Amino acid sequence: MSGDAAGAAGGDWSWVSWHQEYDVPGSGLAQRLAAVQAQIAATLDQAPPGPLRAISMCAGQGRDLIGVLAGHPRGRDVTARLVELDPANAATARERAAAAGLARVEVVTADAAEPAAYAGLVPADLVLACGVFGNITAADIERTVGCCAQLCATGGTVIWTRGRWAPDLVPQICAWFEDRGFERRWVSDPGAGFGAGAPAHRHPAATGGGAADVHVPDRRGDQAEPRPAPAPLASARAANARITGARITSARTAGRAPPAG
Numbered sequence: 559m560s561g562d563a564a565g566a567a568g569g570d571w572s573w574v575s576w577h578q579e580y581d582v583p584g585s586g587l588a589q590r591l592a593a594v595q596a597q598i599a600a601t602l603d604q605a606p607p608g609p610l611r612a613i614s615m616c617a618g619q620g621r622d623l624i625g626v627l628a629g630h631p632r633g634r635d636v637t638a639r640l641v642e643l644d645p646a647n648a649a650t651a652r653e654r655a656a657a658a659g660l661a662r663v664e665v666v667t668a669d670a671a672e673p674a675a676y677a678g679l680v681p682a683d684l685v686l687a688c689g690v691f692g693n694i695t696a697a698d699i700e701r702t703v704g705c706c707a708q709l710c711a712t713g714g715t716v717i718w719t720r721g722r723w724a725p726d727l728v729p730q731i732c733a734w735f736e737d738r739g740f741e742r743r744w745v746s747d748p749g750a751g752f753g754a755g756a757p758a759h760r761h762p763a764a765t766g767g768g769a770a771d772v773h774v775p776d777r778r779g780d781q782a783e784p785r786p787a788p789a790p791l792a793s794a795r796a797a798n799a800r801i802t803g804a805r806i807t808s809a810r811t812a813g814r815a816p817p818a819g
């Protein structure tokens with residue numbers, strides 16, 4: 559049974575069933591997907607010739623990246639790794655990549671907070687953090703922005719999403735990226751009906767690196783437990799930086815399904 563079928567059969571909410579809204583034409587998630595895919599395609603359009611590397615943290619079923627690589631002229635130049643914790647979602651992503659003939663797309667069933675998950679693929683030309691920032695606290699978003707800066711190659715692009723529900727953190731997230739040397743390439747209209755953003759940033763400064771300190775906490779938004787202050791960026795870049803991450807899968811325990819993020 560594919561991951562899709564397993565989720566549908568289960569009945570209860572899960573990170574598998576979360577993806578079903580993608581299949582509803584005109585839904586918020588379908589519109590968000592179109593926006594993210596447009597930014598992925600634009601990144602590939604503008605990429606220099608030669609091999610490219612992409613990573614996706616909390617990749618889900620990989621609909622965004624796989625869908626673009628399958629049809630883009632540069633799609634076969636991309637070696638990608640999708641990091642997804644849910645085995646059924648990871649299985650679906652593998653099936654989708656195989657069906658599209660994308661031999662250079664690898665899906666690992668792993669915790670996105672583990673730096674080993676990205677070994678050999680960072681710094682990457684394209685970093686996807688979609689459906690992440692809506693499920694973690696503001697402090698953890700800022701920390702993860704710092705992680706993205708470490709995972710992204712000079713000249714690379716980070717594409718991320720965050721719903722526009724109040725408080726709208728999109729402007730703050732943009733500022734956090736720009737504080738780290740990224741340039742704003744595109745930000746969704748605040749009035750967009752789907753209430754999500756998919757800005758992309760370039761990373762012009764030579765601050766890309768191989769060390770990752772990915773923080774994917776285990777609670778949603780303001781319900782998260784207080785955490786120690788993030789380590790200074792310089793510390794986080796250390797090769798043996800301590801990883802403080804956990805799953806975001808317990809968001810459901812807060813009594814409501816997480817939104818698109």
Ligand SMILES: C[S@@+](CC[C@H](N)C(=O)[O-])C[C@H]1O[C@@H](n2cnc3c(N)ncnc32)[C@H](O)[C@@H]1O
Nearest residue numbers: 573616617618642643644669670688689805806
């Ligand atoms: C909101 S969905 C986003 C999926 C995908 N990025 C997208 O936008 O379509 C969040 C995904 O993160 C996965 N996830 C949760 N905690 C994770 C962790 N610690 N490491 C890797 N994946 C995780 C869930 O299983 C789920 O598929």
